[in-house]
Amino acid sequence: MNLKRFLLVSFLSISTTLRVMSQETSYPIIPKPAQLESMPGKFNWYKNTVIRNGAGISFTDATKELQQITGALKTTTKRPNFILIKKDPSITAAEGYKLVVEPSQITILAANKAGAFWAISTLKQLIGTPAFKVGTGAYVVPAVKIADAPKFAWRGMHLDVSRHFFDLDYLKTFIDRMVLYKFNKFHLHLTDDQGWRIEIKKYPELTSKGAWRKLNGQDSVCLKLAKDNPDYALPEKHFKTINGERMYGGFYTQEEMRGLIQYATAHGVEIIPEIDMPGHMMAATKLMPWLTASGISQQGVTFSEPLCPCKETTYDFAENVLSEIFSLFPSKYVHIGADEVEKDSWKKSEECKELMKRENLKSVEELQSYFVHRMERFLNSKGKKMIGWDEILEGGVSPTATMMYWRAWVPTAPKHAAEKGLDMIIMPGEYCYFDAQQDGGSLKKVYSFDPYNYNLTKAEEKLVLGIQSALWTEYIPSEARAEYMLYPRTQALSEVAWSNADKNWAEFEKRMNAQYPLLDAMNINYRQPDLTGFSPKSVFVNQTVLKVINPLASSVLRYTTDGTKPTVNSTVYNGQLVINKPTQVKIAAFRPNGKIGEVYTIDYDQQSYAKGVSLAKAEKGLKFSYYPKSYKLVTQINEADKKSDAITTAIEIPVKEQATTFGTKHEGYFYAAAQGVYTFYLRADDGSNLYLNNKLLVDNDGLHSAIEKSAQIALDKGYHPFKLLFIEGGGGYTLSLEYVGPDGQRKAVSAADFAHE
Structure with a gap:
C-alpha cells in the first residue's frame, strides 16, 4: 500500500x-x-x-x-x-x-x-x-x-483533592500522564467534608479556614500505615502553622486555577469542576451552620448533615459559589454531586414540611430532586450543563442532566437514565474506583469492563458519552500512593475508553508488560504485576519446589527465609527453590531502578494426605442457606437468622430478591478425583471463609472490595467435608471459587466437584 x-x-x-x-x-x-x-x-x-x-x-x-x-x-x-x-x-x-x-x-x-x-x-x-x-x-x-480514533468522546480521570490536597505541580503531571494515554476529561473533586480547595472571593473563609484541618481519623489511619509503608505518610509540604496551631491542607487561588486550566486546555484536556451539594458540605457548614436544616454542622447517622433545600439562604450561597466557578472554568459541564445525602434533618424540619406541602412533594427523595432541579435551572441559565451522581434519579430527574453512574449495586440505573433520555458517563465502582485495593485480578477486571452491558438498546447506547476512573483519597495522602493505586489500572481503562479494536487480554498483557520500563522512566510508583505460581499457604508431603512465574524479565526476584523483608542485597531467586521442611519464604521483585514490588510471604507446612470420608448416599450439589441480615464477619452468621435453604449445583446464590446485606452458607463435600496437593482460590466481595475437612483453609473474611486469597491442602482421593460462608455488606458482591488439582489446571469449581447427603 x-x-x-x-x-x-x-x-x-x-x-x-x-x-x-x-x-x-x-x-x-x-x-x-x-x-x-x-x-x-x-x-x-x-x-x-x-x-x-x-x-x-x-x-x-x-x-x-x-x-x-x-x-x-x-x-x-x-x-x-x-x-x-x-x-x-x-x-x-x-x-x-x-x-x-x-x-x-x-x-x-x-x-x-x-x-x-x-x-x-x-x-x-x-x-x-x-x-x-x-x-x-x-x-x-x-x-x-x-x-x-476514539471509541468514546468522554475519557475521564477523577481526582479527589478534598480528602488530601495535591499541589498544582502534581496536577500538571497528572494531566501529562492523562494525555499520554489519551484521556481528555479531568474531573476535579474540589470540595467535601474534609476540605474546601478552591478560592471563592465572596466567602474567603472557605479557604482561609475551610481548607485547613487538624488531623482527623482518616489521617490517623494513614499515619499508622506509614510505619510500614512510607507512601501513606502525610506530605510535610501540606502542613502550615495557623494561629500557633499546626494545620494540614491547602487550596488553589483562582489565579492558580486559571493557570492550570490554561495548561490543560493547551494539552487537549478539559477540567470539569465538582462542588458537591447538598451533601458532603461540612467544610462549609462548619463555618456557616445556618445553611443546614438543624442549624448545626454535624455528622448524621451515615453522612454529614447537608445543606437545607428549604431555605433561600441555601440557594443564595450555592448560586454565589457556582457563579464564581462558572466564570473560572470554561467547561460547559459543572458537577454538583448530589450523592450520599443524609436526609434525617429534613424530615424533622418545619420549613421542609411546609415546602413539601406547598410543592406537593411526597418524600424527602423528591425534596432532594427539588433542590437538584432548582440548581440545574440555575446552571442552564448561565449556559452550563449539570452532572450529578446517579442518586439524581431518585425522586425524578430532568432529561437535560448528565448522570454519572457509580453504584454498581443499582444495575438498573443506566437503563432508567436512558429511558429518561439522560446522557450518561458510566463508571461503576467495581471497575472504575481505583481507590479500591488491588490484587492479581484487578487489572484484568478493569480490562473486562463493558460500559454498554446494562441492557441498553443500540439507540440508548448513544447516550453513553463515555467512561472514567475515580480516585477517592480518604486513605491516599501522597502522590506516590496515588500513583500506586492508579497504575497500571489507568492503562487498562484507557484501552476500554479509546480503542475500537477487539479486546484480547493476553495481547494487552504483553503490551502492558512492555510499558513498565516507560513507567520507570517517568518515575511512576506503579503497582508491579503479580508474581504467580504459588500460594501464600503452601503444603508439601515429602518435599516440593517453589516455582515462581515472573511476568517481567527485567525484574530480579530476591528472597529470604529468616522472616525479614527482602532487600536489594537478598539472595537472588534462580528459578527454583527446594522445600523439604516447614519454611517461611518472603520474595519480591525488584525493578532495574531498585523499586520493590509486593512482598509475598509463603508459609510451607508439611502434611500427610487427608483421608476422605464415605457417603451412604452421595447426591450432586451443595446445601445452601440464606441469612438476610447485616454481618461484619462471616463468623457472625447466626442460624436463627436463616430465612431459606436450597440445593445448588456449585457456588451460586439462588435467591431472586436478595436483601441489601445478607449472609450465605454452602455445605456438603468436595470430591478430590486424585491424590495430591490442591490449591483453592477464593475471590470475594465482601467476606468469605472456606472450610475443608472441618478446618479453616482460606480466610477472606471482613467487609472489603473483591480480593482473592488462596491456600493449599494435601488430599487423598475421595469426599472431604466442605463449607463456604459468605457475607454481602452492600454495594454489589463477588463470589467465586477456583482450584488447581494434581493435573496442574486451574478451573472453576463445578457440579462434578460437589456432593451432599
Missing part, C-alpha cells in the same frame, strides 16, 4: 481488528490503535530535525509539544529529515488522526488540535523510555502507519 492510498483509507473501517503479528511487543501502544501497519526501517529524530506546520492550519500547541520533546536531545546532524503536522479534512472521526513514520519523514495528519495531540502521544510511546529521559542522543522511531 503506497502512502497516498493509505492516507485515503476511510475511517468507516476504524473498528477492524488490529492485525496480529509481533506487534504487541514491536509496537506496544496503549490504548491499542484501530489500524496499524508495520513498515521496514526507522526514523532517527535529531536535535535539528525540522518541525513543520502544513498549510491551512497552525497546530501551535502540538508544535510546542514536539519542540519540547526535541529539547531533550543532545547530538545534532546535517541529515535532512523532518516532522510534518498537517490538517486532513478527510478525517471525519472526532479526534481522529493518522501517523506515518518513514525513515526520512514523520507525518501527523489530524482534523483538529486534539487529534494531533493523540498522534504525539502515540509517537512518544513508539520512542519509548528515551522520550522521558533528559540528555538522550537521538530518538529512534520504528517505521509504521497508524490510523486511529
Whole structure:
C-alpha cells in the first residue's frame, strides 16, 4: 500500500481488528490503535530535525509539544529529515488522526488540535523510555502507519483533592500522564467534608479556614500505615502553622486555577469542576451552620448533615459559589454531586414540611430532586450543563442532566437514565474506583469492563458519552500512593475508553508488560504485576519446589527465609527453590531502578494426605442457606437468622430478591478425583471463609472490595467435608471459587466437584 492510498483509507473501517503479528511487543501502544501497519526501517529524530506546520492550519500547541520533546536531545546532524503536522479534512472521526513514520519523514495528519495531540502521544510511546529521559542522543522511531480514533468522546480521570490536597505541580503531571494515554476529561473533586480547595472571593473563609484541618481519623489511619509503608505518610509540604496551631491542607487561588486550566486546555484536556451539594458540605457548614436544616454542622447517622433545600439562604450561597466557578472554568459541564445525602434533618424540619406541602412533594427523595432541579435551572441559565451522581434519579430527574453512574449495586440505573433520555458517563465502582485495593485480578477486571452491558438498546447506547476512573483519597495522602493505586489500572481503562479494536487480554498483557520500563522512566510508583505460581499457604508431603512465574524479565526476584523483608542485597531467586521442611519464604521483585514490588510471604507446612470420608448416599450439589441480615464477619452468621435453604449445583446464590446485606452458607463435600496437593482460590466481595475437612483453609473474611486469597491442602482421593460462608455488606458482591488439582489446571469449581447427603 503506497502512502497516498493509505492516507485515503476511510475511517468507516476504524473498528477492524488490529492485525496480529509481533506487534504487541514491536509496537506496544496503549490504548491499542484501530489500524496499524508495520513498515521496514526507522526514523532517527535529531536535535535539528525540522518541525513543520502544513498549510491551512497552525497546530501551535502540538508544535510546542514536539519542540519540547526535541529539547531533550543532545547530538545534532546535517541529515535532512523532518516532522510534518498537517490538517486532513478527510478525517471525519472526532479526534481522529493518522501517523506515518518513514525513515526520512514523520507525518501527523489530524482534523483538529486534539487529534494531533493523540498522534504525539502515540509517537512518544513508539520512542519509548528515551522520550522521558533528559540528555538522550537521538530518538529512534520504528517505521509504521497508524490510523486511529476514539471509541468514546468522554475519557475521564477523577481526582479527589478534598480528602488530601495535591499541589498544582502534581496536577500538571497528572494531566501529562492523562494525555499520554489519551484521556481528555479531568474531573476535579474540589470540595467535601474534609476540605474546601478552591478560592471563592465572596466567602474567603472557605479557604482561609475551610481548607485547613487538624488531623482527623482518616489521617490517623494513614499515619499508622506509614510505619510500614512510607507512601501513606502525610506530605510535610501540606502542613502550615495557623494561629500557633499546626494545620494540614491547602487550596488553589483562582489565579492558580486559571493557570492550570490554561495548561490543560493547551494539552487537549478539559477540567470539569465538582462542588458537591447538598451533601458532603461540612467544610462549609462548619463555618456557616445556618445553611443546614438543624442549624448545626454535624455528622448524621451515615453522612454529614447537608445543606437545607428549604431555605433561600441555601440557594443564595450555592448560586454565589457556582457563579464564581462558572466564570473560572470554561467547561460547559459543572458537577454538583448530589450523592450520599443524609436526609434525617429534613424530615424533622418545619420549613421542609411546609415546602413539601406547598410543592406537593411526597418524600424527602423528591425534596432532594427539588433542590437538584432548582440548581440545574440555575446552571442552564448561565449556559452550563449539570452532572450529578446517579442518586439524581431518585425522586425524578430532568432529561437535560448528565448522570454519572457509580453504584454498581443499582444495575438498573443506566437503563432508567436512558429511558429518561439522560446522557450518561458510566463508571461503576467495581471497575472504575481505583481507590479500591488491588490484587492479581484487578487489572484484568478493569480490562473486562463493558460500559454498554446494562441492557441498553443500540439507540440508548448513544447516550453513553463515555467512561472514567475515580480516585477517592480518604486513605491516599501522597502522590506516590496515588500513583500506586492508579497504575497500571489507568492503562487498562484507557484501552476500554479509546480503542475500537477487539479486546484480547493476553495481547494487552504483553503490551502492558512492555510499558513498565516507560513507567520507570517517568518515575511512576506503579503497582508491579503479580508474581504467580504459588500460594501464600503452601503444603508439601515429602518435599516440593517453589516455582515462581515472573511476568517481567527485567525484574530480579530476591528472597529470604529468616522472616525479614527482602532487600536489594537478598539472595537472588534462580528459578527454583527446594522445600523439604516447614519454611517461611518472603520474595519480591525488584525493578532495574531498585523499586520493590509486593512482598509475598509463603508459609510451607508439611502434611500427610487427608483421608476422605464415605457417603451412604452421595447426591450432586451443595446445601445452601440464606441469612438476610447485616454481618461484619462471616463468623457472625447466626442460624436463627436463616430465612431459606436450597440445593445448588456449585457456588451460586439462588435467591431472586436478595436483601441489601445478607449472609450465605454452602455445605456438603468436595470430591478430590486424585491424590495430591490442591490449591483453592477464593475471590470475594465482601467476606468469605472456606472450610475443608472441618478446618479453616482460606480466610477472606471482613467487609472489603473483591480480593482473592488462596491456600493449599494435601488430599487423598475421595469426599472431604466442605463449607463456604459468605457475607454481602452492600454495594454489589463477588463470589467465586477456583482450584488447581494434581493435573496442574486451574478451573472453576463445578457440579462434578460437589456432593451432599
